Amino acid sequence: MRPVYAISGGVSKFAKSRPDKNYQALVKEAYDYAIKDLEISFPAFTEIVDGSVASYFSDHFSRQLMAAIMAQDYLGLCPKPSHRVEGGGATGGLCFQEAWKSIASGHMEVAAAYGFETMSHVETWKGNEFIALASDVSFDYPVGGFYSGYYAMMVTRHMKEYGTTVEDMAHVSVKNHINAFHNPYAQKRNRYTIQDVRDAPMVAWPLTRLDICVMSDGAAATILASEEGIEKLEKAGAKIPRPLVKVTGIGRGTDAMRMADRPHVDFETFIKDYATDQEKESQETMKYYQKLWDQGTRYPGVHSFRAGRTAGNMAYRHAGIHDPLDELDFVELHDAYTSSEIQTYEDLGLCRYGEGGPFAASGKAFLPGIDYGLKLPDKPVCPVNPSGGLIACGHPVGATGLMQAVFAIWQLQGSIEKHFNDDTLQVKDAQKGAIHSHAGTGTYVTVSILEKE
Template identity: 30%
Template sequence: MRDTYLVGAGQSDYGAFPEKSYRSLFRTAFEAATESVPNGIDGDDIDETFIGNLGVGGRQLGLSGPAVTEHVGLGGIPCTRVENACAASGFATRQAVQAVKSGMADVVLAGGFEIMSDMSSDATKYWLGVSGETEWERLSGTTFSGVYAQMASVHMERYGTTREHLSRVAVKNHSNGAKNPHAQLGFECSLEDAQSAPVVADPLNLYHCCPTSDGAACALIVSEDVVDDYTDDPIRIAGVGAGSDSVGLYQRDTYTGVPASQQAAESAYEMANVGPDNLDFAEVHDCFAIAELLAYEDLGFCERGEAGNLIESGATKLGGNLPVNTSGGLKSKGHPIGATGAGQVVEVFKQLSGEAGERQVENPTRGLTHNVGGSGGAAVVHVFEKEAEVSA
């Protein structure tokens, strides 16, 4: 199979934008992505598109992919809408990689979008809830914050993880998000702020939960046969892995890990022929603070039960041994469901291109993205590397 490369990526701001439509947000992301390609790219070069979208509120639920690609001038190009809850555009990226590796396309657009701010909180909870187990979780009153609170409670009881560890995730990610002009909650918070916020679902408080967001993101993926047309500094998509599991938390054997994430990471590391020790930074799915701590363990950044110690050590801060969520993560940057996975790829592109500004990791060679659907029913992991430096 052919090697695949990331040659451009861009996003809109994340936030609440009542004056904008999902089409206009997608156009912003698409234009940012095409403009980021070092040697330029034309819409006529794109062979296929994969678009992640949950369809919150029922918006263009069936054909939302073609609705946005036609709007940016890609009408007539094959377009597939990918729906895998919060991992929609992470899986759209995986589909794009598969299309290129198979030889069916040379240039593929992977992207995603969501509008979440134009409904009542009750309606938003409903649409978020359909990404979970409906009969025995959502319809019995359990929200996603409630499900992740169960995970947090068991992890705290079993491993001694504390509310302070949860709060340190928020402090770190807000510090990074404050350096990201696209972030929805682009402000810093103190440890005291993060510990004293109102409870949402004990032990999780407001600062332990990501916001609902409007936004869009796009990435351009090409084959080894044409990569030299678009860049002199290729970023290879070295590893791709995916996993799935029971949709309901109550159906799983563990509350202190996400098996789908473990499966995805193992596959991605094997394909890339690397391990977690070879990474320079990572973007992980921190919809709730406990989700980032679980990701540390599921992705092999530390041993099981050691995530609290890892966040406390400062290793995952900007400037640490393995910076995590330099973009601000879902917690600060925002979580427009259909765009989240592609948005992680945007941060990887900026970091490996040396264009992340104040949050730039020093001389990175490899980065990882980790995108989870629901409370762990699906997960996808990508490993990216700067080929010139790896080959040197």
């Protein structure tokens, strides 16, 4: 496979509602920004780009089948090749990886990946119903299944297994909202305290309104290229920042739709099939996990996402990462709920299973130099969701994974100040980052590693 570079990106303003534009125009807002950032004319770029991949989650929100082809036409990309991907909350991450495949395989030299969702066209209750259709409609959905309920169930099990607290979860909300305060693209730019999070209206115990992401209108686009594609663009006048940002690893994982169908594997199977290479090499960690199993823990149960661990392990091996906490400079992960961020710390090997709660409150996932109003025992090590994540930026599903990619590109290019007019969220000397997209209750998960060359 050939090297693949993420050379540019754009994000529309995320908002509860964007009545000023239809979904095609939102996509163009992000797409035009990505092209403009390359300092190449729209006609010149259109001549060179070989094709695209499009992502949106639900036909229900736009009330339009094959909506992506209408966006393709609006961008002036017809008759170039394209296809639409859909995988729940992981749709944007899958889209990014499909564009990567187009370049890596030699099928294209320059590819655009764009995604969108306009969720404001329906009432919130109806939107939640549409989202709930991403569960088993013959089993979970008829008995009142909805996603906040699923995640509440999962985190209460996590709390029972590992001692995770509501205060741990609130630390995630405080961190991500305060980060987003400095992000002009974010939907919710507010400062909250632990008490604010716990005093917010309860949705499904223990999740309050400030533990849960919001529905959004928005779009995002990224441009990926091969070395030959970069050469073509630069000959046409594009200015592509150096050093380049290279996609060095991708990983995916899946799991059963119904959580009741997921296994409870024994200790030996967990170590053989799921433990990270770093965990396998630590006798102390082996003893730690053996103790958990002796106490009755089984994996993944409903408290962990084995699809996330599978995707992370695959991406790390592809990118040559052994110690993610030490080697990654930041992570943009899918925090649809504060609880899922804590679960994903563990899945991605930033800490061991069972330690996600204390990790959330430790300060290791925070940015340096920001006053969070918290007494954090540890210094920042690997900022998680420096953009503000889904909790604060918003979650227009088809755009979300691509939003993460755009922010990762800007972090690695060192251009956060350029795009945000504020350098507060710039991770200093960032060399390597991860983006993580997650669908359903962990049914599809993608992890991609981006690295400054």
